[in-house]
Amino acid sequence: MIYTITLNPSIDYVMFTDGFEAGALNRAHTTYKFAGGKGINVSRVLKSLNTESTVLGFLGGFPGQFIEDKLKASDIQVDCVQVESDTRINVKLKGASETEINAPGPDINEENIQQLMNKLKALTSEDTVVIAGSIPSSMPADIYAQIAELCHEQQIKFVVDAEKALLNSVLPYKPVFIKPNIVELEEMFNTTLTTDDAIYEAAKRLLHKGAQMVFVSMGGDGAMLVTEERCLKATVPKGQVVNTVGSGDSTVAGMVAGLTNGLSLTSAFRQAIACGTATAFTEDLATNEEIQEIINQIQIEEL
Numbered sequence: 001m002i003y004t005i006t007l008n009p010s011i012d013y014v015m016f017t018d019g020f021e022a023g024a025l026n027r028a029h030t031t032y033k034f035a036g037g038k039g040i041n042v043s044r045v046l047k048s049l050n051t052e053s054t055v056l057g058f059l060g061g062f063p064g065q066f067i068e069d070k071l072k073a074s075d076i077q078v079d080c081v082q083v084e085s086d087t088r089i090n091v092k093l094k095g096a097s098e099t100e101i102n103a104p105g106p107d108i109n110e111e112n113i114q115q116l117m118n119k120l121k122a123l124t125s126e127d128t129v130v131i132a133g134s135i136p137s138s139m140p141a142d143i144y145a146q147i148a149e150l151c152h153e154q155q156i157k158f159v160v161d162a163e164k165a166l167l168n169s170v171l172p173y174k175p176v177f178i179k180p181n182i183v184e185l186e187e188m189f190n191t192t193l194t195t196d197d198a199i200y201e202a203a204k205r206l207l208h209k210g211a212q213m214v215f216v217s218m219g220g221d222g223a224m225l226v227t228e229e230r231c232l233k234a235t236v237p238k239g240q241v242v243n244t245v246g247s248g249d250s251t252v253a254g255m256v257a258g259l260t261n262g263l264s265l266t267s268a269f270r271q272a273i274a275c276g277t278a279t280a281f282t283e284d285l286a287t288n289e290e291i292q293e294i295i296n297q298i299q300i301e302e303l
């Protein structure tokens, strides 16, 4: 079974305006409320790819209930720890450009953390864990390392999509892959990376620190997948970008589903990119139909 862990889920409140102006009264013409947070998005796209997963993490209050109801309505299994304070609501403003405001998240206490760790202790080498997204400020900064260490000890395959410090903390435990976007990769090395060679070299350094594969997503510029032996570069088709929220998570889902379902590395990577781009071109996360429509337009070259 695939388990996604979202330590800090969110309702994503997406507001489309005709032009967003800071400091002015803006009116939205269309709004959506989505069950969000990185691991949850991964589970939602896995479902579209006909791949089962269970959502783990913390949910609280009416936003937590909304998320649980939405996931269950989509026939996605949920086994979250219930917490006292409210799950956050993140605001995504769509005007001429995209503006996001992500909230810090609820209070999570030691008992809540233990409840989650106990669930993870039941997993085995047959399972895959995806840990993704920020941590509420009330949680210990080494929680990713703690989960990664547990996965390593129990031979559970695991994948990580999070910011710099969290990514760095899991490398010694050998994640199957990590997915920094290009900005996060630059932050990890405190430099700008403007050529394929520079991105490849940075990814290689993360392999040497313990990652089995590094998946660098680059928005409309596609992505690069670096392993010890191979370097694949994906180019995406041009299209109407509608809402890129969840694009990165969609790539993680496409890759995890591909690896789990026995696709070749190239096919898994192509599927991952198709998921990311199909999501960027639609309001919500991509459907299977939208992914299949685009998959043959994804170019993969071996560098």
Ligand SMILES: Nc1ncnc2c1ncn2[C@@H]1O[C@H](COP(=O)(O)OP(=O)(O)O)[C@@H](O)[C@H]1O
Pocket: 181, 182, 217, 218, 219, 220, 221, 222, 223, 236, 237, 239, 241, 244, 246, 247, 248, 249, 251, 272, 273, 274, 275, 276, 277, 280
């Ligand atoms: N403007 C875009 N045009 C086409 N595809 C996009 C665009 N933005 C994102 N994507 C797709 O989504 C993937 C992940 O996007 P990215 O912005 O790098 O991730 P994250 O959301 O983690 O920052 C990209 O590799 C690409 O496949």
Ligand SMILES: O=P(O)(O)OC[C@H]1O[C@](O)(COP(=O)(O)O)[C@@H](O)[C@@H]1O
Pocket: 008, 010, 011, 012, 035, 036, 037, 038, 039, 041, 090, 102, 132, 133, 134, 135, 244, 245, 246, 247, 248, 249, 250
């Ligand atoms: O946990 P973080 O880093 O605050 O990110 C949470 C946000 O990221 C998302 O999971 C989208 O992530 P991506 O656009 O990187 O795929 C939203 O659903 C959510 O609001």
